[in-house]
Amino acid sequence: MSTSTTRDRLIAAAIDQFDRHGYDATSLNALCRRMSMTKGALYRHFPSKQALAAAVVEAFFERLHQVRGEVERHDRGPMAALAALTGRMCRAAAEEPLTRVAVRLLVTTELFDLLASVHVIGVTATVGDLLTQAVLRGELPGSVDPREDAHCIVAAMVGAQTLAVLTADRDHAGKRADTWEHLFNDLTARGRVRAPTVRSGVPVGAGRRGY
Template sequence: MGDRIEAARWGGKLAQEGPPLQQERARQTRRSILRVAAEEFAANGFRSTSLMSVARRAQITKGAIYHHFSSKENLAASVVEEHYALWPALVEETRAEGRSAMATVVTLLDRVAEVFRDDPLVQASARLQLERSVIEVPLPTPFVGWTALLTELFEAARAEGGLRPECRPEVLARVVVAAFFGVQHISDALHQRADIVERWQEVKETLLPGICAPGTAAALTTCR
């Protein structure tokens, strides 16, 4: 597939597109709406967030929101899509640094943990995915992009000799995705993700000795 990660892997474009954004002011307004909406959704959830509250915080009219987004549902879907749009650049940047495949997995997920801790857009998307049953538009399917990417990286790690031969890349990818996103969900529920980096470090220290080629796990637990 090469190093470029296709947008379709992360869910594609599902929300209704807004008008053509030919002016920088319009682009800035749309970005502002998405950022404020993300903060509102992350803090209050879908049901308790109103377009009026988003408009007040963004210092625009409710009509200005409707110029870019047809409904609260469409705005929520767009927030989720903006979240998924973050990952391809981060993946490509990390892969371009020339680490081994196993070190790339570890470094990438370390950085993703920090994004979950710090970025309201990502936090909002995670909450909206949990509330998808009450959002009456499709949202990008979670987890499948990460599972496909990690399968690819673990296959490369096996070819490099960095993975224990008994490990199956596709199974390992599912396990690591479940572990990582389980950690982020529990960290959110208990501590608003303040401890996600530390909890992810514990998972790495537990998992890596069982999957890495002998003698390589210790260096990877502190890989950056």
């Protein structure tokens, strides 16, 4: 078994255990038993549980960039891409273990101090870049300040993600994720940032292929 495969399997197992039991209640001993490996073998890949959790968050960052690439390949314009990207990532916080676990790790563990600001800065840069492209392509008026509006959108999106993740009843988490659709549509309907209406991460009028 290759080193990369073992590392990937450890990350996948950690996502499952963190999702089922929470970060604090997950022990490396239990993870080793599940993986049928010694602690020494695990330490060759991750020196601590915190390092393993950080790898989960890094996988989440990679997923964000992957989703951006997917929505932009359909070339529906930067604002349609922004609507689809933010909608999908908010819904993923309720529906996908990787995103759900990563958001929880960022807001409820010691990783907050280490990685939360990196995540917010990265997402803000992504949103700001799409807004800048929208201005350059004439989708938004030149008076729009991409940086200011990016902060506003990201603040609302992170709040919607956190609400979806921290809800006590996971059966209703998807409904909590719907909060983002209302927030995004409200933010973009005030005459400063205008975008397609979001429904479940898909701009209204856009085909569902690829989303």
